Amino acid sequence: MxxxxxxxxxxxxxAESPGLLLWRTTMRWxxxxxxxxxxxxxxxxxxxxxxxxxxxxxxxxxxxxVQLAAQAGTEVKMTSDVVAxxxxxxxxxREADPRDSRAKVIRITPAGAxxxxxxxxxxxxxxxxxxxxxxxxxxxxxxxxxxxxxx
Amino acid sequence: MxxxxxxxxxxxxxAESPGLLLWRTTMRWxxxxxxxxxxxxxxxxxxxxxxxxxxxxxxxxxxxxVQLAAQAGTEVKMTSDVVAxxxxxxxxxREADPRDSRAKVIRITPAGAxxxxxxxxxxxxxxxxxxxxxxxxxxxxxxxxxxxxxx
DNA sequence: CACAGATAATCTGTGTGCAGATCAAATCAT
DNA sequence: ATGATTTGATCTGCACACAGATTATCTGTG
Numbered sequence: 001m002x003x004x005x006x007x008x009x010x011x012x013x014x015a016e017s018p019g020l021l022l023w024r025t026t027m028r029w030x031x032x033x034x035x036x037x038x039x040x041x042x043x044x045x046x047x048x049x050x051x052x053x054x055x056x057x058x059x060x061x062x063x064x065x066v067q068l069a070a071q072a073g074t075e076v077k078m079t080s081d082v083v084a085x086x087x088x089x090x091x092x093x094r095e096a097d098p099r100d101s102r103a104k105v106i107r108i109t110p111a112g113a114x115x116x117x118x119x120x121x122x123x124x125x126x127x128x129x130x131x132x133x134x135x136x137x138x139x140x141x142x143x144x145x146x147x148x149x150x151x
Numbered sequence: 152m153x154x155x156x157x158x159x160x161x162x163x164x165x166a167e168s169p170g171l172l173l174w175r176t177t178m179r180w181x182x183x184x185x186x187x188x189x190x191x192x193x194x195x196x197x198x199x200x201x202x203x204x205x206x207x208x209x210x211x212x213x214x215x216x217v218q219l220a221a222q223a224g225t226e227v228k229m230t231s232d233v234v235a236x237x238x239x240x241x242x243x244x245r246e247a248d249p250r251d252s253r254a255k256v257i258r259i260t261p262a263g264a265x266x267x268x269x270x271x272x273x274x275x276x277x278x279x280x281x282x283x284x285x286x287x288x289x290x291x292x293x294x295x296x297x298x299x300x301x302x
Numbered sequence: 303c304a305c306a307g308a309t310a311a312t313c314t315g316t317g318t319g320c321a322g323a324t325c326a327a328a329t330c331a332t
Numbered sequence: 333a334t335g336a337t338t339t340g341a342t343c344t345g346c347a348c349a350c351a352g353a354t355t356a357t358c359t360g361t362g
Contacts (some may be wrong), residue, residue: 008312018287019180019278020199021285022296024224026177028299029170045318048171059215067341069207071343075320081340082318102340129168136169142293145284145349148179178319185320196348212336217310226350231311252312253357 016020025032040119046118048072049082050091054116061092075141079099091115180281181221187277191270192240192242198270199223200233205259215254242266 003010033044042050063071069079083106086092091112097103097144108116131139184195193201203223207214220230222260234257239241242263248254259267282290 007160014273016291017278018282018291018294019184019274020224021291021298022173022180023195024298025294026173028297030349033170043317044174064340071360072180073171075318076340077321078319081259084342085317097340100328100340104341110232124168125169130297131169138289139293140167140169140172142285142290143176145170145283146179147172147175178354181319194347214309227310228312228350229349230345238348249308251310251358253355255311 007106032126032130033123034142036122037119040115040122042115042119045074045078045082046086046117046121049074049079049085050108050116051120052114053083053092053106055109060108062105064097064100064105066103067105086112158279159233167218177250183281184190184274187268187273191266192220193266193272194233196225196229196233197237198267200225200230201259202236202264202271204243208257208259215251215259216255217254219257237263242243249288273285 030044033047037044037047040047049068049072053063053068056068056071064081065079066076068083069076072079074082083094085090087094090109093107093109094104095107097105177261181195184198188195188198189257200219200223203217204214207219207222216230216234217227219234220227223230225233234243234245238245241260244258245255246258248256
């Protein structure tokens with residue numbers, strides 16, 4: 001029977017909405033990442049910013065916070081906050097930019113690099129397991145269409 | 152062309168990781184939903200709980216907070232907090248359950264029902280536009296495999 | 303009946319996510 | 333070069349997301 005829909009909508013039932021599915025999938029993925037990174041005392045966003053900073057430092061000049069945020073796809077304010085936490089943990093260091101006294105240049109410490117290396121292994125393993133049920137390339141193709149520009 | 156990778160990983164570059172794409176896609180979707188619901192003074196989670204409560208109330212007995220959380224796929228604590236906000240806005244009402252004095256039965260007010268109806272229209276339009284670039288059925292099929300059970 | 307264990311709701315505390323505002327330094331236009 | 337505008341970083345404040353603890357209540361077993 002028509003499952004009692006007196007609304008001109010499918011909302012609420014088995015939650016067919018792609019948006020709700022997307023949201024729940026991401027929350028589950030976040031929980032998986034949180035669990036994978038917990039032994040390293042890193043959150044997912046902390047990991048993304050740490051690894052992004054490491055990548056930028058290796059493939060060019062060490063970035064300031066705005067450049068790091070652009071690379072990682074995070075809010076500038078978030079980046080400021082999270083980078084401060086990473087600094088407090090001794091994983092990155094912030095120095096004044098000699099070219100722009102407003103900016104702070106971000107460098108990975110040896111401890112940060114070691115932590116990032118372990119985290120990358122853990123995250124990629126968790127990622128592979130999470131997406132194992134589906135065709136990853138196909139999903140990536142669709143998400144690329146939806147993710148939009150970095151900001 | 153090997154773009155200078157001395158790590159045994161692809162992390163950081165153009166962000167090929169399905170996890171990161173999933174994360175960014177969901178954040179962008181959240182911004183779209185926030186914008187669509189802003190005129191109605193509702194956040195996305197508030198909308199989900201309001202609409203879920205309405206659906207449950209129409210298709211059976213009005214739920215308590217645990218049942219609502221299970222339906223909506225939200226944390227019990229979140230549900231408690233957000234439902235309190237919805238109550239403060241006059242969109243739902245909480246009554247003591249005569250059968251279980253621990254529980255609170257949630258009912259939609261007329262204002263809540265009106266608000267939910269408008270919100271559903273706005274959200275479904277925004278959803279359709281957001282997912283227009285891709286094959287929605289195909290994406291839903293993949294997300295179903297990944298979203299996991301409601302909790 | 304009594305009591306252990308489960309359940310409903312809430313509280314504390316940490317960590318995002320983001321809008322809006324502030325402030326100082328850099329850059330642009332005249 | 334001087335005033336207007338941008339830009340980099342930070343702050344306030346609100347709203348999730350979730351782990352862990354608390355309180356009150358319910359249920360099952362003897």
